[in-house]
Amino acid sequence: MASTPKPFAPFEWMIAWRYLRARRAEGGVSVMTWISLIGITLAVFALIATLAVRAGFRAEFVGTILGANAHVTIYNAGEVTQTGQIDRNIANYSDMAARIGAVAGVTRVAPLVRGQVMASLRQDNSGLDVYGIAASDLASLPKVVNPETGRGDIARFDQGIAIGSGVARALNAGIGDRIKLISPNGVRTAFGTSPRINAYEVVYIFNSGSFDIDGSRAYLPLADAQEFFNKEGVATELEVMVQAPEDIATLVPAIVTAAGDRALPWTWQERAGGFMRAISMQDNALFILLAILVLIATMNIISGLIMLVKNKGRDIGVLRTMGLTEGQVLRIFFIVGASIGTMGTLFGLLLGVLFSVNIEGIYQLVDLFMGQARTSLEQQGFIFPTAKLELGDVVAAVALSLGLSFIITIFPARKAARMNPVEALRYE
Incomplete structure (x- = not known):
């Protein structure tokens, strides 16, 4: 008795890879899929860069408080x-x-x-x-x-x-x-x-x-x-x-x-507690807004995969008549969508890290085009913080993008898996 191939077998990856690199004229990856790849890349980049800048601003703010003020002040009752x-x-x-x-x-x-x-x-x-x-x-x-x-x-x-x-x-x-x-x-x-x-x-x-x-x-x-x-x-x-x-x-x-x-303490956290809470609320609001942007970008995967499933209807029918189960077809198209999300996430992560590491050069470039506006703004008390990459922020951004990409991919993959092979081959 022949054994059933394990999930995500090599032939599933091979078929998914052929679909990913197939040309548009061959019924391969559509323009919408390329748009979703670029969208995910930019969304993850924006999320990581924004979180890094906010972390840098928070560190700069706390550093200013701790560098020129007491950590705790002792008064007499x-x-x-x-x-x-x-x-x-x-x-x-x-x-x-x-x-x-x-x-x-x-x-x-x-x-x-x-x-x-x-x-x-x-x-x-x-x-x-x-x-x-x-x-x-x-x-x-x-x-x-x-x-x-x-x-x-x-x-x-x-x-x-x-x-x-x-x-x-x-x-x-x-x-x-x-x-x-x-x-x-x-x-x-x-x-x-x-x-x-x-x-x-x-x-x-x-x-x-x-x-x-x-x-x-x-x-x-x-x-x-x-x-x-x-x-x-x-x-x-x-x-x-x-x-x-x-x-x-x-x-x-x-x-x-x-x-x-008779000593009365007053800590820096009590003194700057309102500012710190306001910064935390702003960070949470920014994360939610940018998470919505990532969601919109990943939803484009649905459009691209639906078009791919439509173009590959005959192939799906042939694969089903050859003995592939619904689960195997689902996994093939899941690999296609998940690969797009993974590549977009990795590209976005790379851009976000490069932006954060070279933010001072970016400030100088913008300052060059703006006519040295940064110097005058700093003299008025405005802060141009450095970017600070924190492991928790990077992990949260990557996990969010990958999680949404994997979940979104399931729906068009299920549609491909449930396609009736007889209907798919009737007009071929």
């Missing part, structure tokens, strides 16, 4: 003074910083004095968020102290003030200019508190890549900030950096325990 005011200053900030620095996973603890002031230079004014910080702690902020993007001499920080590039543009300030800082909480006198005005030399201008930070932030030496804001001997907060910012939630309990009972 405060105590009520004899005058009825709440004192939130941290008096023993050195000891507290030492205890927090001893926690496993913490890489840096910096005492800060923060305050808001009005900055003035000649006829220009701008509001500033001033950070009083030690020079050694400032030097550990990679987005701020960057020789490639910064101007001036950060080694002279103790002799002046460091301002963001946006602040410098607003004040028309350059290295060596002396800007005035005006604080309403100044010198206490018998007649009340009078505004305090001090002038500081601009010794460094930084560009962190964040429009909000560069346009509103300035750094003063810690001792100068304590004097200017009447915070002698105290800090207003502690800036804590950790080795794994993504796992900050697991470190917060240990940090709070080391800081003391």
Whole structure:
């Protein structure tokens, strides 16, 4: 008794391959099938490229937050003074910083004095968020102290003030200019508190890549900030950096325990939680929209295979009379459609990877045709992110395209398998 060939036997692949490479005049692959191949290629390319750019934007956004801001900020819950005011200053900030620095996973603890002031230079004014910080702690902020993007001499920080590039543009300030800082909480006198005005030399201008930070932030030496804001001997907060910012939630309990009972933590995830959720929602929406594009491209396989089945009706009838079962005919045409989907997916994957790897060159090419528009847009705070290929995104795009291609192929393949051989050969 003859054994039944196993599914996807070599002769099934051979027949499917003959149909794939047959010319149109021979009743082979139709123009619609070529259109579906190109459509799947472009759809997968668009999906992978978009996901890579979005991943790059997300990494750039998180990097900007983590590079110039604390991973977790420690505040004091405060105590009520004899005058009825709440004192939130941290008096023993050195000891507290030492205890927090001893926690496993913490890489840096910096005492800060923060305050808001009005900055003035000649006829220009701008509001500033001033950070009083030690020079050694400032030097550990990679987005701020960057020789490639910064101007001036950060080694002279103790002799002046460091301002963001946006602040410098607003004040028309350059290295060596002396800007005035005006604080309403100044010198206490018998007649009340009078505004305090001090002038500081601009010794460094930084560009962190964040429009909000560069346009509103300035750094003063810690001792100068304590004097200017009447915070002698105290800090207003502690800036804590950790080795794994993504796992900050697991470190917060240990940090709070080391800081003391009255410590109030505020993590970077809480600070930027709304932005991160918005980015995640946008990513999901883009994936769904581009998945629909992939679906439309794969549905063209149906049209191409239906035309192929119609042209190959006589061949199907001959194959059935030779003893091929419905399952074998179904698998032959399934291989044809699945091969088109697989080739389109692979071509799209290749284009997507090439686009992501060479996105900087593409930016430069577009900038060349647009007349150097990228530089002016970056100065206004717009981000041109690098593309970041993530394995999960690539696998999701490939799996989506292949899955849809295989499912769509089943319907015209079943039609070919159920064709009556007598009807197919009646008029031949």
